[in-house]
Amino acid sequence: MEKSLEKIPNSASLLQINNIHKTYESKRGKVEALRGIRFECQTKEFTAIIGQSGCGKTTLLRIIAGLELPTAGEVEIEGRKTSAPGFDRAMVFQEPRLFPWLTVEKNVSFGLKDHAHLTGVSVENILRMVGLEHVKKAYPHELSGGMAQRAAIARALAFHPKVLLMDEPFSALDAQTRAKMQHELLGIWKETNKTILFVTHDIGEALLLSQKVLVMTPAPGQVKEIIPINLPYPRDPDSGELIRLKKYLTEHIR
Numbered sequence: 001m002e003k004s005l006e007k008i009p010n011s012a013s014l015l016q017i018n019n020i021h022k023t024y025e026s027k028r029g030k031v032e033a034l035r036g037i038r039f040e041c042q043t044k045e046f047t048a049i050i051g052q053s054g055c056g057k058t059t060l061l062r063i064i065a066g067l068e069l070p071t072a073g074e075v076e077i078e079g080r081k082t083s084a085p086g087f088d089r090a091m092v093f094q095e096p097r098l099f100p101w102l103t104v105e106k107n108v109s110f111g112l113k114d115h116a117h118l119t120g121v122s123v124e125n126i127l128r129m130v131g132l133e134h135v136k137k138a139y140p141h142e143l144s145g146g147m148a149q150r151a152a153i154a155r156a157l158a159f160h161p162k163v164l165l166m167d168e169p170f171s172a173l174d175a176q177t178r179a180k181m182q183h184e185l186l187g188i189w190k191e192t193n194k195t196i197l198f199v200t201h202d203i204g205e206a207l208l209l210s211q212k213v214l215v216m217t218p219a220p221g222q223v224k225e226i227i228p229i230n231l232p233y234p235r236d237p238d239s240g241e242l243i244r245l246k247k248y249l250t251e252h253i254r
């Protein structure tokens, strides 16, 4: 397997993670969550991040989103350092986090009114893309789990971010809905050309979706290995190559 840990940052890359460290100070004392994380993502690249529970995946995504500050290191987008949330990054969480008092349409367009160029046709297009046009007037409690998560994805896309950060977005869904959403996400990715960073516990999901899999070590999280997945889409989970990679990663993640 190819190791890319020492890869020299490429000026053409969209996202660069430069030697990120994170230590939390809590009543329990210091918790070192991340140690020296380095990697980069190219424009339109789909990267999956896997690792054991507690290895710092969510912390890493929150730092990239600007929701958390690193103890050391930097996040760069198109060569510019960033340490606060911005419209160039959008996050999708495990649970949809919709406003219960707003319709699907209003949830998706929430906060867009100061960005007139993004409203109107754009929201209609996004709702069509995620397959929610028919329920745009519905409220979150009227949606299935899959629909609610589609609405969360639509809301993330509404600001046209450069990077879509997804933290186990399908893990609360049943297996059938999850498989459907994985397929649909690939369609959305193809249509929008977003750069996607996708955290998952599920090695199979990482292999079906991503162009490279970043494997983290157990805590404190470090980059153990970055594995390119150079296979065409749609991928067959039962193909020999995917089964071989799954076996390798299952052994490797321990």
Ligand SMILES: Nc1ncnc2c1ncn2[C@@H]1O[C@H](COP(=O)(O)OP(=O)(O)OP(=O)(O)O)[C@@H](O)[C@H]1O
Pocket (backbone or CB within 6 Å): 024, 025, 026, 031, 032, 033, 051, 052, 053, 054, 055, 056, 057, 058, 059, 060, 219
């Ligand atoms: N706000 C916080 N204060 C103190 N410690 C924290 C905080 N957030 C996370 N941690 C600790 O940092 C470490 C990494 O947590 P994190 O949630 O990033 O891991 P994870 O890989 O996403 O876990 P999981 O796969 O279980 O969701 C854990 O030891 C966790 O307890």
